[in-house]
Amino acid sequence: MSKPRPSIPRKIEDEVMFKSKHKCYCGKRGEEIHHIDGNKFNNDIDNLVLICHYHHDDASVKNGLIKRLNPRQIKQRRDELYLQNEKKNRLALKHYSKTLKSITDDNLFKASLDASIIVEILKIKGAFFDEKDWNERYKILQKLHIYSDHISIRVSYEIIQFLSMVADITVTSDIACSIAFI
Ligand SMILES: [Zn+2]
Known part of the structure; x- marks a missing residue:
C-alpha cells in the first residue's frame, strides 16, 4: 500500500x-x-x-x-x-x-474469549502497521501463533482478514512463510 x-x-x-x-x-x-x-x-x-x-x-x-x-x-x-x-x-x-x-453460559464464555482475543489481534495489527522495520514486523506477526489453538470462526475471520492485508503489502519471504504457517 x-x-x-x-x-x-x-x-x-x-x-x-x-x-x-x-x-x-x-x-x-x-x-x-x-x-x-x-x-x-x-x-x-x-x-x-x-x-x-x-x-x-x-x-x-x-x-x-x-x-x-x-x-x-x-x-x-x-x-x-x-x-x-x-x-x-x-x-x-x-x-x-x-x-x-x-446464548448460553458456555457460548457466552466462548464469545467473551473471542472478543478478548480479537482485541489482542487488533493490537497486533496496529503494532504491525505502525512498525516500518520488516524484522520487527516479522516478530510482531509471530505473536499470532499464540491464538492458533483457539479456532473459532470469528477469530479465524479476524486473523485471515489481517493476514490478507499483510499479504497485500508483503515483500519479504520470511513474512510470506509466516503467513502460510499461521
Ligand atoms: Zn480501479
Missing part, C-alpha cells in the same frame, strides 16, 4: 478505508487516496476516493485523462461501492445478532 498524502487526517483516511473496504471501485486493491477535485487540501470525505493504480491514471487531472472518468462519475462509482459495502456490513451484523439470541 503506498503512502497516502500526508495532508489527509488519519481519522478521515480510516473512514475512507472502512467505507471502501480497502478496494478501488473496480474491485482491485486500493493503492492511493485520490482528491477528486484535484485539490489535495480538500480532505472532505466526499472529495476522497480510494483507487487502484490503473484508476489513478484514469482520474488524474495532470495526465489529461480526466475525460475518461469525470469527477461525477468517480463519485458515482465510489458511492455504489460504499453502498454495497454497507449492505454487506448490515448482513454480517444481522447474521451475528441472530447467533447471539441462542
Whole structure:
C-alpha cells in the first residue's frame, strides 16, 4: 500500500478505508487516496476516493485523462461501492445478532474469549502497521501463533482478514512463510 498524502487526517483516511473496504471501485486493491477535485487540501470525505493504480491514471487531472472518468462519475462509482459495502456490513451484523439470541453460559464464555482475543489481534495489527522495520514486523506477526489453538470462526475471520492485508503489502519471504504457517 503506498503512502497516502500526508495532508489527509488519519481519522478521515480510516473512514475512507472502512467505507471502501480497502478496494478501488473496480474491485482491485486500493493503492492511493485520490482528491477528486484535484485539490489535495480538500480532505472532505466526499472529495476522497480510494483507487487502484490503473484508476489513478484514469482520474488524474495532470495526465489529461480526466475525460475518461469525470469527477461525477468517480463519485458515482465510489458511492455504489460504499453502498454495497454497507449492505454487506448490515448482513454480517444481522447474521451475528441472530447467533447471539441462542446464548448460553458456555457460548457466552466462548464469545467473551473471542472478543478478548480479537482485541489482542487488533493490537497486533496496529503494532504491525505502525512498525516500518520488516524484522520487527516479522516478530510482531509471530505473536499470532499464540491464538492458533483457539479456532473459532470469528477469530479465524479476524486473523485471515489481517493476514490478507499483510499479504497485500508483503515483500519479504520470511513474512510470506509466516503467513502460510499461521
Ligand atoms: Zn480501479
